[in-house]
Amino acid sequence: MKQIFTLVLLVLLPFVVGCKDDSKKSEAVQSTASTWKTDFHDDFDTFDPDNWQDQRIWVNNENHCYVPDGELGTREVSDGTLKIRVVNIGEQRPCDNLDKHGNQHPDTEYVAGRICSKNRKEFVKGRWTARLKLSSNGEASMFPAWWLLGAQNNESPVQEEDENICWPLTGSGEIDIFEHHGDHMKDEFTTGAIVSLGECDKGDWESQRRNFPATLNEYHEYSVEWEKSDLVYRLDGKEVYRNEGEGDKYPEPMFAILNFAKITDSPMTGEWVMEVDWVRHESRN
Structure with missing residues (x-):
């Protein structure tokens, strides 16, 4: 027994x-x-001005004009998602966007949407995530993006006294969570930090950024997280890349940006769409 x-x-x-x-x-x-708490979450049932504002600025030699209030369908909230668009309106029109030096954008037939959480929702470190997809990808001139900037950035709109630091110095640093460069890739996105070279308007775009495959016309979650001194980038919760030691270089509050740009003279017809299901920021308890 x-x-x-x-x-x-x-x-x-x-x-x-x-x-x-x-x-x-x-x-x-x-x-x-x-250990995580959600301190900001937008499901885009409506466009909430307490969370976002239009950002109308001419940067990166962009070929379009950012217009306000969703004019010409450039920014729309419907059926529970945000749509950010580039639209070909078929004829050139004046553009009032200015670059950081005060130069006015030339007339253009392309209009686009760009929103930011500047002076609305700004956070130190933590984790930023957006669930989004593109209507199409791999087309010349495409440049949709989901990214962060330091809250003391001195580019338009300047609304607070301390917004006087030039890109990409500390206080105006940049982290790119998702970018798609249609001119030279399809079904790939770029992620990573811009390294400050210690002077205004001088940043290293190459050393800390990498490209990764994804089915861009399907929804995915794109995130960046401060993990100790590292910046960790995830696709659908799975780590795809890590900027080791770069997290400590971004101690400032940061705001989020969603935009769809057209960056070269390549022709386009119709419209391009980035559809965003939700955006969230989390902090550690």
Whole structure:
């Protein structure tokens, strides 16, 4: 009888241990999850001016004009999502966008949307995530983006006294969570930090950014997280890239930007759309 009991115990022991291990794993997952709190979440049931404002500025030699208030369909909230568009209106029109030096954008037949959470929702470190997709990708001139800038950035709109630091110095640093460069890639996105070279308007765009595959016309979650001194980039919750030691270079509050740009003279017809399901920021407890 003792031998039978010993045999049964040996048979059941792995299952008992496995259950205990699973229980510990579950507790660990719950413990990890509990270290985050959501302090901003926008489901885009409406366009909330407490969260976002239009940002109308001429940068990167962009070929379009950013227009306000969703004019010409450039920014629309419908059916629970935000649509940011580039639209070819078929004829050139004046553009009042200015660059950081006060130069006015030339007349253009292209209009686009760009919104930011500047002076609305700004956070130090934590984790930023957006769930989004593109209507199409791989077309010349396409440049949709989901990214962050330091809250003391001195580019339009300047609304606070301390918004006097030029890109990409500390206080005006840049982190690109998602970019798609249609001119030279399809079904790939770019992610990573812009390294400040210590002077106004001088940044290293190459060393800390990489390209990764994704089905861009399907929804994915694109995120960046400060993990100790690193910046960790994830696609659908899975780490795809890490800027080791770069996180400490962004101690400032940062705001989020969603925009769709057209960056060369390549012709386009119709419209391009970036559709955003939600945006969220989380902080550690």
